[in-house]
Amino acid sequence: xxxIKLGGSIISDKEKPFSFNVQIVKNIAREIKxxxxxxxxxIVHGGGSFGHPLAKKYGIRDGINGMDIxxxxxxxxxxxxxxxxxxxxxxxxxxxxxxxxSISPSSIFIIxxxxxxxxxxxxxxxxxxxxxxxxxxxxxxxxxxxxMDILSGDQIMAYLANEMAVEKAIFLMDVxxxxxxxxxxxxxxxxxxxxxxxxxxxxxxFDVTGGIKNKLEEALKMDCMVYFINGMKKGNLTKAIxxxxxxxxxxxxxxxx
Numbered sequence: 001x002x003x004i005k006l007g008g009s010i011i012s013d014k015e016k017p018f019s020f021n022v023q024i025v026k027n028i029a030r031e032i033k034x035x036x037x038x039x040x041x042x043i044v045h046g047g048g049s050f051g052h053p054l055a056k057k058y059g060i061r062d063g064i065n066g067m068d069i070x071x072x073x074x075x076x077x078x079x080x081x082x083x084x085x086x087x088x089x090x091x092x093x094x095x096x097x098x099x100x101x102s103i104s105p106s107s108i109f110i111i112x113x114x115x116x117x118x119x120x121x122x123x124x125x126x127x128x129x130x131x132x133x134x135x136x137x138x139x140x141x142x143x144x145x146x147x148m149d150i151l152s153g154d155q156i157m158a159y160l161a162n163e164m165a166v167e168k169a170i171f172l173m174d175v176x177x178x179x180x181x182x183x184x185x186x187x188x189x190x191x192x193x194x195x196x197x198x199x200x201x202x203x204x205x206f207d208v209t210g211g212i213k214n215k216l217e218e219a220l221k222m223d224c225m226v227y228f229i230n231g232m233k234k235g236n237l238t239k240a241i242x243x244x245x246x247x248x249x250x251x252x253x254x255x256x257x
Contacts, residue, residue, distance in 0.1 A: 001040040001128065002241060003169040003224075004032070005157050005215075008048030008138075010174050010231040011089070018081075019049050020088055024232060028172065029096040031237040032133075036098060039167075039241070040128050042160060043089075043100070043135040044153040050085040051138055054078040055150055063146025075140050075148050079106060086137050093133065101132040105139040109159075111151050112144040116159040125164070158218035166224045170240045171215055172231025177248030178216060193219070193226070193250040219250055226250040 006028065013019040032041060047055070055061065058074025086102050093100035103124065110118040124134050136156055143149035154171075161169050178197070181187030190197060197216070219226040227240040229247035239246040 001042065001164060001166050002035075003157055003160055003166055004028075004041060004043050004237070005153055005169070005171045006043065006045035006089070007171065007173045007231065008046030008052065010172055011045060011085070012048030012050065014049050014052065017049050017053050020085070022088075022092065025089055025092045026096065027234055028231060028237060029093050029098055031235075031241075033096055033098055034238065035241055036133070037131050040131075041133050042124065042128070042164075043093075043133060044156050044160075045086070045089055045135070045137045046153045047082060047138045048085065050081045051078055054081055055140075060140060060148065060150055063143065064148050079104075079140050082137050082139055086135060090135055093135070099132050100135045101127055103127075103134045103136045105136050105151055105156060106141045109151060109156070110142050110144065111149060111155075114149060114152070114155065116151070116155060117144065119159055119163065121160070121163055124160070152214065154215050154218040158221050161222040161224050161226075166222075168225040168227065168240070168243075169219070169222055170227045170229065170237065171219070172237065173212075173215075173228060174230065174232055176230045177228045178212070190248050191245075193228075193248055222250075223252075225252075 008014060010024050011021055055078050058071060058078065060075060060078060064071050090100045090102050108120040109116050127134050138153040139151050140148055141151040157169055175183065176189055178190045178193060179187040180190055227247055227249050229236045229240050231237065236246050
């Protein structure tokens with residue numbers, strides 16, 4: 001089974017609230033279709049310009065104490081915005097004759113300190129058996145420490161990678177991979193991610209879920225092969241699915257001291 005993360009930066013313009021890159025998602029769906037149903041897929045997408053602006057506006061990362069109606073409304077607005085984005089993605093997959101099936105993370109996960117501590121994933125396994133393509137997303141979720149908090153798509157990717165039989169995880173971004181500094185200042189692409197990679201040196205856009213650094217931190221925990229590739233370029237996803245050299249790649253789990 002292959003996990004694919006559709007980064008918010010490729011499915012929307014984060015500078016334009018509620019924007020949606022239809023053609024990019026179509027291209028991704030068409031590349032996946034070349035391998036379906038011989039390969040199983042789970043899709044996770046980010047919040048892009050749907051979830052992040054609302055999460056910031058309502059301070060969801062601060063959690064909720066007691067009955068705060070305005071904060072509770074903000075949490076629901078954020079969740080509903082993510083459902084809207086999810087529906088757009090689902091509809092494109094359906095148009096491309098891929099049986100995508102929406103799964104709301106807030107209904108199956110509980111988190112603590114931003115990490116998943118409980119996950120009801122049997123439904124995902126059963127959907128895969130029936131040849132559906134589950135589609136999850138960054139969401140708000142019940143939190144043991146904050147009451148409610150943001151659950152990022154990257155955390156979902158790491159959890160599923162270690163709880164299910166995953167062949168590889170592929171992160172689709174708007175850059176060619178992980179860099180050893182700022183790409184605009186001559187930084188080099190890290191083609192193979194190993195124990196020497198310095199997380200604090202990587203550069204990229206940041207959001208309420210931690211951006212590039214968070215993706216890398218989660219990838220280092222995964223027990224499977226991981227790719228970071230430019231999802232804006234046609235053919236990159238095909239290469240990653242086929243196991244060819246593209247973007248930045250991690251071959252095995254890296255244990256930090």
